[in-house]
Amino acid sequence: MGFPTGISGADLVWRGEVQAMKFGTRFVIPRRVAKLDPLGDGFCATFDNGQRVRSGSFVIATGVQYRRPPIDGLAELEGIGVYYAATENEAHHCRNAEVVVIGGGNSAGQAAMFLCRSASHVRLIVRGTSLAASMSNYLSSRLEGDPAISIEYDAEVVALHGADKLHAVTVRNSREGIDRDISACAVFVMIGAKPNTAWLSDMVELDKNGFVLTGAEAGADSPYATSRPGIFAVGDVRAGSVKRVASSVGEGSVVISKVWEHLNS
Ligand SMILES: Cc1cc2nc3c(=O)[nH]c(=O)nc-3n(C[C@H](O)[C@H](O)[C@H](O)COP(=O)(O)OP(=O)(O)OC[C@H]3O[C@@H](n4cnc5c(N)ncnc54)[C@H](O)[C@@H]3O)c2cc1C
Structure with missing residues (x-):
């Protein structure tokens, strides 16, 4: 200041x-x-x-102030599985493992593109029904065409699991009303900043x-x-x-x- x-x-x-x-x-x-x-x-x-x-x-x-969604276990795993930026450091930590990116905007899309070079798979969790309104066409087409990336719509992460490191994430599909656990070594929260x-x-x-x-x-x-x-x-x-x-x-x-x-x- x-x-x-x-x-x-x-x-x-x-x-x-x-x-x-x-x-x-x-x-x-x-x-x-x-x-x-x-x-x-x-x-x-x-x-x-x-x-x-x-x-x-x-x-x-x-x-x-980076936005923090209300997810069980988020605060406890910040820095040891929960990240707010995707840089070489985090990419190194995710080598050959599954990662989750939360968000439907350009920053989430860019993070997913960047992380899929080192992670075995990247899941993009999007609360809305499409990326059309929140992400540039060029980026969303690249994400959709990349076999190392899957996009889940109408979805949100509701809980994180792990003690000294993250090992799984609960994803809720709001359309089907189903919760399921998926394995992940890192969650990237890319939902903007205030x-x-x-x-x-x-x-x-x-x-x-x-x-x-x-x-x-x-x-x-x-x-x-x-x-x-x-x-x-x-x-x-x-x-x-x-x-x-x-x-x-x-x-x-x-x-x-x-x-x-x-x-x-
Ligand atoms: C998890 C994470 C990882 C990141 N990794 C990288 C990276 O690898 N490389 C990179 O280049 N950038 C990275 N960034 C971005 C980088 O941290 C910011 O770009 C940089 O810190 C911005 O500096 P700043 O001085 O503008 O703001 P800040 O560093 O946020 O400093 C603002 C300060 O103002 C204080 N403040 C706020 N309101 C008031 C008030 N009303 N009165 C008095 N003080 C107040 C805050 O407490 C804070 O100390 C990362 C950010 C995050 C969150």
């Missing part, structure tokens, strides 16, 4: 658990911002304990999914500027960001020159 960074213009109105760091950066840990308001020619953030901090500029970097922007209320423009608009889409003249001069957004919380560590870190470093410009204008 982009609290005042000690750059000229940042002025702490509260001096509690603030630690001075290298380059004058101050960290406030652990605190959640509950709201942000205009104040004079800058802004005031109120923490969840009521304490406040004032700054001429803010960088929003509050990320997203941006952490509720605390922003109407301070900056958001897209229809609640992500912060920046750059041209926000009517701003620099890529990470929002619709309100002085407030910037970087990382996963930004509409159109690629949701990777390297890009989030890169955006965070690039935006600081614009913060500096704003504070000195």
Whole structure:
């Protein structure tokens, strides 16, 4: 979260658990911002304990919350069979084993395509009756034509089984009203993410999914500027960001020159 960074213009109105760091950066840990308001020619953030901090500029970097479906055993198996991203690490873990991907959108489809290169079989569990409305045609045709992938419609995962690792999944077919257990070493939950922007209320423009608009889409003249001069957004919380560590870190470093410009204008 982009609290005042000690750059000229940042002025702490509260001096509690603030630690001075290298380059004058101050960290406030652990605190959640509950709201942000205009104040004079800058802004005031109120923490969840009521304490406040004032700054001429803010960088929003509050990320997203990955959606967690209500599945028995999900929390217990996170990181040891339940994953929210499909990268080389997870693919390695699934080599020659069966995996389940939950979701009907492009991210679920891309994960299934990627995982079927190493897994013995990938089951895509889709709550709806088709992929037409949620996935691009190109991707759904590739999934349907791949013998290493099967797609189950009208289906949902209702329970996970395993102690120190996942070994089976209960899938419910809502059309037939039947539950059945299938073997799986991993479940990939790919049902989207909700941006952490509720605390922003109407301070900056958001897209229809609640992500912060920046750059041209926000009517701003620099890529990470929002619709309100002085407030910037970087990382996963930004509409159109690629949701990777390297890009989030890169955006965070690039935006600081614009913060500096704003504070000195
Ligand atoms: C399971 C998983 C695996 C992943 N694997 C990879 C990978 O292998 N490679 C890769 O490149 N990317 C991966 N990602 C994506 C990567 O984690 C994100 O792209 C990156 O962390 C985004 O950085 P960020 O700073 O925008 O947000 P985050 O890292 O999410 O940080 C946001 C921070 O803001 C805090 N916050 C939220 N609301 C408030 C508030 N109101 N007040 C104060 N603080 C608040 C949060 O607690 C959090 O600490 C993975 C993500 C997940 C979930």
